Amino acid sequence: MKRLLVVDDSKLMRDMVAACLRPLGAVTFEFAGSGLEAIERLALAGFDLVVLDLNMPDVGGVEVIEFVRSQDRLRALPILIVTTRGDDESRARVLQAGASGFLAKPFAPAQILDEVRRLLPSSVT
Amino acid sequence: MTERVDLQEFIGGFVVEAAELVTAANAALLEIEAGHAEGTSRPKAVRDVFRALHTIKGLAGMVGVEAIVDIAHGLETLIRTADRAGGQLSRAAVEVALQGVRAIGERVRAVSEQRTPAAAPPRLLEAIASTDATGDAPAVAPQVSAELDARLSPSERAQLANAVAAGAPAWMLSFAPSESNAARGVTIGSVRSRLATLGEIVKVAPRTVTGPSGAQLGIAFDILVVSSAPRETLADAIAASLESVAPVLAPPPPVAQAPLPAGPGAEPSTRELAERDDATADVVPIGRAVIRVELSRLDELQEQLSLLTVSRFRLEREIAAMADAGHDVRRLRQVADLQGRQLRDLRRAILRARMVRVAEVLEPLSLLVRSLARSSERAVRLELDARDTELDKAVADRLLPAMVHLVRNAVDHAIEPAAERRARGKPEAGTIRVACTEIAGNQLELVVSDDGRGIDRAAIARRSERTIDHDADLLDVLCGPGFSTRDVATRTSGRGLGMDIVRRIAVSDLGGELRLATTPGAGTSFTMRIPLTISIVEVFAFACGRQAFVVPVSAIEEIFEIADAGITPPSAPGGRSQVSLLERRGRAIPMFSLGRELAIDDGAAARKAMVIRRGGEAVAFSVDRMLGRQEVVVRAIDDPLVQAPGIAGATDLGDGRPTLVLDLGELGLAARERQLP
Numbered sequence: 001m002k003r004l005l006v007v008d009d010s011k012l013m014r015d016m017v018a019a020c021l022r023p024l025g026a027v028t029f030e031f032a033g034s035g036l037e038a039i040e041r042l043a044l045a046g047f048d049l050v051v052l053d054l055n056m057p058d059v060g061g062v063e064v065i066e067f068v069r070s071q072d073r074l075r076a077l078p079i080l081i082v083t084t085r086g087d088d089e090s091r092a093r094v095l096q097a098g099a100s101g102f103l104a105k106p107f108a109p110a111q112i113l114d115e116v117r118r119l120l121p122s123s124v125t
Numbered sequence: 126m127t128e129r130v131d132l133q134e135f136i137g138g139f140v141v142e143a144a145e146l147v148t149a150a151n152a153a154l155l156e157i158e159a160g161h162a163e164g165t166s167r168p169k170a171v172r173d174v175f176r177a178l179h180t181i182k183g184l185a186g187m188v189g190v191e192a193i194v195d196i197a198h199g200l201e202t203l204i205r206t207a208d209r210a211g212g213q214l215s216r217a218a219v220e221v222a223l224q225g226v227r228a229i230g231e232r233v234r235a236v237s238e239q240r241t242p243a244a245a246p247p248r249l250l251e252a253i254a255s256t257d258a259t260g261d262a263p264a265v266a267p268q269v270s271a272e273l274d275a276r277l278s279p280s281e282r283a284q285l286a287n288a289v290a291a292g293a294p295a296w297m298l299s300f301a302p303s304e305s306n307a308a309r310g311v312t313i314g315s316v317r318s319r320l321a322t323l324g325e326i327v328k329v330a331p332r333t334v335t336g337p338s339g340a341q342l343g344i345a346f347d348i349l350v351v352s353s354a355p356r357e358t359l360a361d362a363i364a365a366s367l368e369s370v371a372p373v374l375a376p377p378p379p380v381a382q383a384p385l386p387a388g389p390g391a392e393p394s395t396r397e398l399a400e401r402d403d404a405t406a407d408v409v410p411i412g413r414a415v416i417r418v419e420l421s422r423l424d425e426l427q428e429q430l431s432l433l434t435v436s437r438f439r440l441e442r443e444i445a446a447m448a449d450a451g452h453d454v455r456r457l458r459q460v461a462d463l464q465g466r467q468l469r470d471l472r473r474a475i476l477r478a479r480m481v482r483v484a485e486v487l488e489p490l491s492l493l494v495r496s497l498a499r500s501s502e503r504a505v506r507l508e509l510d511a512r513d514t515e516l517d518k519a520v521a522d523r524l525l526p527a528m529v530h531l532v533r534n535a536v537d538h539a540i541e542p543a544a545e546r547r548a549r550g551k552p553e554a555g556t557i558r559v560a561c562t563e564i565a566g567n568q569l570e571l572v573v574s575d576d577g578r579g580i581d582r583a584a585i586a587r588r589s590e591r592t593i594d595h596d597a598d599l600l601d602v603l604c605g606p607g608f609s610t611r612d613v614a615t616r617t618s619g620r621g622l623g624m625d626i627v628r629r630i631a632v633s634d635l636g637g638e639l640r641l642a643t644t645p646g647a648g649t650s651f652t653m654r655i656p657l658t659i660s661i662v663e664v665f666a667f668a669c670g671r672q673a674f675v676v677p678v679s680a681i682e683e684i685f686e687i688a689d690a691g692i693t694p695p696s697a698p699g700g701r702s703q704v705s706l707l708e709r710r711g712r713a714i715p716m717f718s719l720g721r722e723l724a725i726d727d728g729a730a731a732r733k734a735m736v737i738r739r740g741g742e743a744v745a746f747s748v749d750r751m752l753g754r755q756e757v758v759v760r761a762i763d764d765p766l767v768q769a770p771g772i773a774g775a776t777d778l779g780d781g782r783p784t785l786v787l788d789l790g791e792l793g794l795a796a797r798e799r800q801l802p
Contacts, residue, residue, distance in 0.1 A: 011138075012135060012138045012184055013183065037314050058330075059329065063330075105183050
């Protein structure tokens with residue numbers, strides 16, 4: 001069973017991401033409503049993949065990526081960025097910061113499913 | 126294996142969340158406007174508006190509402206400029222942003238009513254694009270160490286300066302999350318909420334904690350907060366000792382070069398912060414962490430609970446019967462008592478889940494007053510004081526229209542024009558105050574008061590051709606249907622007061638009360654007392670022995686003319702529970718006279734039969750005639766002296782008289798038990 005952390009300050013967006021990823025089957029979803037909560041959860045427990053929003057309270061997605069990558073045990077954690085800022089400049093910046101994947105909102109359910117399948121360490125279903 | 130996922134199933138969730146974000150954006154914009162009036166900036170409110178619009182845009186994109194995406198995008202761009210410039214948003218920008226947010230709100234409503242929302246108006250988009258976002262008030266720079274200063278965005282710098290200038294010191298807190306803290310419910314989320322009640326959070330940033338050898342030991346959060354709370358309280362809020370709370374900046378006169386908390390790892394975190402992208406700017410979350418549940422699902426839960434309550438009554442009856450038969454039921458009774466308490470707790474928990482914050486319910490009044498004041502060219506201030514009161518969502522939905530009427534009347538009819546107020550020695554801006562407190566007996570008291578001209582009793586008496594001795598008489602006249610002050614005392618709109626509607630909502634719909642107190646020249650206050658919770662039930666109303674009763678529609682299987690059915694009359698006349706046998710579609714159904722069961726008449730005038738089904742068996746009651754079908758608010762009968770089997774509560778059919786809500790199932794059970802052993 002894989003553990004996914006979905007980070008977004010919108011509850012609806014978290015629900016939609018989880019719904020899109022339902023076809024993965026053997027995964028459990030956990031949720032964080034802010035970058036701060038995400039950092040705390042990642043520091044205290046092990047996850048297989050993070051779906052991360054960019055624009056969030058207190059600590060934005062880019063800062064979360066940088067902080068996660070500065071942690072020895074989290075350097076290889078797959079991070080998929082999901083953002084309304086879908087321009088090339090944002091994409092370049094988050095990939096440079098250490099994101100593993102980048103998806104612009106709005107996205108189709110199949111798109112995020114493909115991305116997550118690509119990024120999960122050993123494939124599920 | 127793939128499963129098709131349709132995001133349109135989230136449209137309901139979108140409507141709810143977008144409506145909340147619209148409310149949050151409006152509230153923040155009004156706060157910025159209040160800041161203009163006081164000559165201060167509100168950088169945090171600017172960030173709140175930005176966040177709300179950004180989230181609306183993202184969500185609208187996901188569910189494909191392009192018109193909202195367009196408007197939100199324009200506003201987001203406008204407000205980002207202001208945020209980057211230190212959180213100053215010009216008056217013109219606030220104005221156009223309010224228009225834009227209203228346009229978004231209209232489209233959210235269209236989506237909720239399953240209409241296609243209108244495209245974004247080009248003129249609005251142009252107006253947004255051509256507005257100068259930033260104000261001209263100079264940004265204030267707080268005197269903090271260069272090291273701390275480098276960690277702050279322009280907006281945070283301004284927020285820190287404003288907050289400290291308002292008279293509270295700034296602190297740097299260090300919170301270390303851990304499994305043991307998390308197990309006690311102490312997380313960065315809970316710490317954040319706690320600190321938000323103690324002061325203003327300017328910034329939170331993560332930091333790696335390293336050991337002497339440079340090994341990573343864990344993480345900590347640095348929290349910059351402006352608060353007048355004692356250092357001990359702040360330490361308590363982060364579950365840490367006093368060393369984790371360091372003073373950074375004292376209120377004016379400002380202290381330069383205050384120390385940053387020393388600690389390993391502060392260095393890399395500073396670098397990261399300095400390089401932070403503006404687009405990911407620190408913005409405070411809107412609303413609280415909540416799970417949304419459709420009201421109908423809570424209704425379902427309540428319905429199930431009532432069934433459980435009924436089966437519990439039966440259990441008690443069985444236990445009593447066993448006791449009567451000489452069995453030892455002490456232990457059984459203990460369990461039943463425990464279950465009874467648990468049921469009560471469950472009921473309370475379900476009621477709590479239906480509660481919404483009054484402050485949020487009444488939030489739209491701020492916008493209302495703003496626009497009414499503008500159109501009537503009066504200066505009016507609304508003070509909302511709802512503290513932490515909460516009330517049932519169903520009550521809240523009914524309450525708001527009454528509050529809108531009262532506040533509208535206050536602006537239109539009570540508050541004098543500025544010149545008149547000046548002449549009377551009053552402040553030019555009128556004040557309307559809405560205060561809400563919870564009082565005994567699960568009731569809420571709402572007071573809408575104004576400092577306007579008061580109601581001219583004599584003029585109203587002349588107009589209504591009645592003598593008015595007390596405020597109660599006055600209220601009675603004002604609440605007459607369609608009463609208007611058109612001809613009296615005011616030079617206002619001439620719209621009907623709508624007081625009949627206010628009273629209907631407060632008294633008939635909600636089972637509360639309405640009072641009035643007015644002092645000529647000094648102001649008027651309306652006081653409404655309403656129950657915190659109500660239950661709404663669709664009922665059939667019928668007459669039986671000159672009285673009206675109601676019964677829930679869901680309890681009735683069939684209603685028909687007795688004349689159309691074959692009847693076998695009671696075999697043994699006399700006594701209370703006489704049973705006839707009613708033939709209906711080849712079955713025989715026992716029929717009781719409701720008039721006799723309730724001991725109000727002999728049932729001779731009964732023309733209609735109502736069939737209920739209980740545990741698979743049908744029972745009919747004869748009643749005089751049906752009066753109609755409607756939704757009513759059912760009030761529980763709390764007085765133990767009045768409680769009786771078969772009576773589920775009381776209601777008001779709109780005639781002001783209490784009407785009993787019957788539980789025919791229970792009556793049927795009792796009648797059958799008496800008659801058919």
